[in-house]
Amino acid sequence: MRVYIFLCLMCWARSESKRPCLEFSQLSVKDSFRDLFVPKMEIFLMMYTRNNPNCAEPLFEQGNSLNVNFNTNKKTVWLIHGYRPMGSTPAWLQNFLRILLTQDDMNVIVVDWNRGATTFIYNRAVKNTRKVAMSLSKCIQNLLKHGASLDNFHFIGVSLGAHISGFVGKLFQGQLGRITGLDPAGPKFSGRPSNGRLDYTDAKFVDVIHSDTNGLGIKEPLGHIDFYPNGGKKQPGCPKSIFSGIEFIKCDHQRAVYLFMAALETNCNFISFPCHSYKAYKTGSCVDCAGFKTKSCPRLGYQAELWKDVLKERIDRSSLRTSVFLDTTGTNPFCTYYFVLSIIVLDKTMKDGYITFKLLNQIGMVEKPRLYEKNKSFYKLQEVKILAQFLNDVVNVSSIGLAYFQSSDQQCSTCKYSIQRLMLKSLTYPERPPLCVYNFVLKESEEVFLNPSTCISKEI
Numbered sequence: 001m002r003v004y005i006f007l008c009l010m011c012w013a014r015s016e017s018k019r020p021c022l023e024f025s026q027l028s029v030k031d032s033f034r035d036l037f038v039p040k041m042e043i044f045l046m047m048y049t050r051n052n053p054n055c056a057e058p059l060f061e062q063g064n065s066l067n068v069n070f071n072t073n074k075k076t077v078w079l080i081h082g083y084r085p086m087g088s089t090p091a092w093l094q095n096f097l098r099i100l101l102t103q104d105d106m107n108v109i110v111v112d113w114n115r116g117a118t119t120f121i122y123n124r125a126v127k128n129t130r131k132v133a134m135s136l137s138k139c140i141q142n143l144l145k146h147g148a149s150l151d152n153f154h155f156i157g158v159s160l161g162a163h164i165s166g167f168v169g170k171l172f173q174g175q176l177g178r179i180t181g182l183d184p185a186g187p188k189f190s191g192r193p194s195n196g197r198l199d200y201t202d203a204k205f206v207d208v209i210h211s212d213t214n215g216l217g218i219k220e221p222l223g224h225i226d227f228y229p230n231g232g233k234k235q236p237g238c239p240k241s242i243f244s245g246i247e248f249i250k251c252d253h254q255r256a257v258y259l260f261m262a263a264l265e266t267n268c269n270f271i272s273f274p275c276h277s278y279k280a281y282k283t284g285s286c287v288d289c290a291g292f293k294t295k296s297c298p299r300l301g302y303q304a305e306l307w308k309d310v311l312k313e314r315i316d317r318s319s320l321r322t323s324v325f326l327d328t329t330g331t332n333p334f335c336t337y338y339f340v341l342s343i344i345v346l347d348k349t350m351k352d353g354y355i356t357f358k359l360l361n362q363i364g365m366v367e368k369p370r371l372y373e374k375n376k377s378f379y380k381l382q383e384v385k386i387l388a389q390f391l392n393d394v395v396n397v398s399s400i401g402l403a404y405f406q407s408s409d410q411q412c413s414t415c416k417y418s419i420q421r422l423m424l425k426s427l428t429y430p431e432r433p434p435l436c437v438y439n440f441v442l443k444e445s446e447e448v449f450l451n452p453s454t455c456i457s458k459e460i
Helices: 002-017 029-037 093-103 122-145 160-171 246-265 278-282 290-295 302-318
Strands: 044-048 076-080 107-112 153-158 178-182 206-209 225-229 322-326 337-345 352-361 383-390 397-406 416-426 435-443 448-450
Touching: 076 093, 076 122, 076 160, 093 107, 093 246, 122 160, 153 160, 153 246, 160 178, 178 246, 206 246, 225 246, 225 302, 246 302, 290 302, 337 352, 352 383, 397 416, 397 435, 435 448
Parallel strands: 076 107, 076 153, 153 178, 178 206, 206 225, 225 322
Antiparallel strands: 044 107, 337 383, 337 416, 352 397, 397 448, 416 435
16 A cells, blocks of 8 residues: 555656647637737747757746756747737647758747737737837847857748847847848838848848848848848749738748758758849859859758858948848748859851750750750850759769750751850759860750760869
8 A cells, every 4th residue: 555655656756747839829819809909918938959859948937947948058049930920820830840850950949929919910029029029139138147158049920920039139249159031021121220120230141041032021131141032033933922811921932931941851952042132043043153163052040051151251341231042942942053064165147046954964964954044155165054943953964955946047057066065063962073075066946955964173
């Protein structure tokens, strides 16, 4: 009997010591109605680590002591949501947490300011962003006393959360390690001075993804680097009709979140091209990433930080902010694959026309690309670059199908053109050796199949 009582007491003690997990504030449209008359503001910090990946714990215990699972020497990601008039938990939250903790052994802090973001009065949520930032600054001061470092802090802010991150950064004189803005909110922030929104001076590195610039997002560049997938406006795969309901309103806006997650979760490199406009990018005018030296083209997502030094150098040297463009597919993981085809011609007669090409892999499957500029001006011994996007990657290229067509009406079925060199290079995976074909002849309007080999080293 005594043994039974002892076991019961042990079980009771264990159940008492195991505290419940923190949950994201469960609110609804009713709370938005309630906020019209009785506005409330509450902030909860939910901490996750690899020791508690599925059960959020408070960052601070009673008496302001730091949670034992928080490691001050590790990177800390602060995840901050935006405006939530419906009060629901962000659909992307749990998956984002899982992906982050899979990526790195870090501390993740979810900033739950749902009671403050759940309101029908958008202006009220906007004003609350400053209050959230001030509250977070006090928590950060406490973390610094425990030995944490601002340099290890990476704020990832969605919509209004991006501007909250910026306001926090301003309170610490831009000494945060990194801020990532995922489609920062546009309404009430567009056209504002730098002290009224997220800005590149708010952290040592600021990267921004714009996915809804003509809707809920902001158009102007804010960071050291600003990514504009699909031009930053209409995202492929999102509903085009208002009859699609709420998805029509939020799909483009949220695409920035899902692109960042996809870049983390897949092995695809979301490479992007520096250009002064999406229109110029679409005509193939911005193939070069030579300004980034050996690093090649910048990549959207977590990897963007690899370009931090060269991006800061560009700003320090010439106040040059970097806007980059890329295209994606409409479904997860959104990845496409970029190649550049470089051609050097020997003939003066080959001037204005267009090249078409396709790639064959080792088993003879054909991949046809989207070419970014149809017409090209060819000049003797000058390199012409053609940007191509494939929906599928071609790892082992066995053959290149190539054809040349005059753009004028006066086509010449007997004309032949001497090509000094053709080079094919993967931009998505720049570590792959480029492939070349040397000294061959093209007949006008006639497709030729070429078997490439690794380029001579001096050509690379």
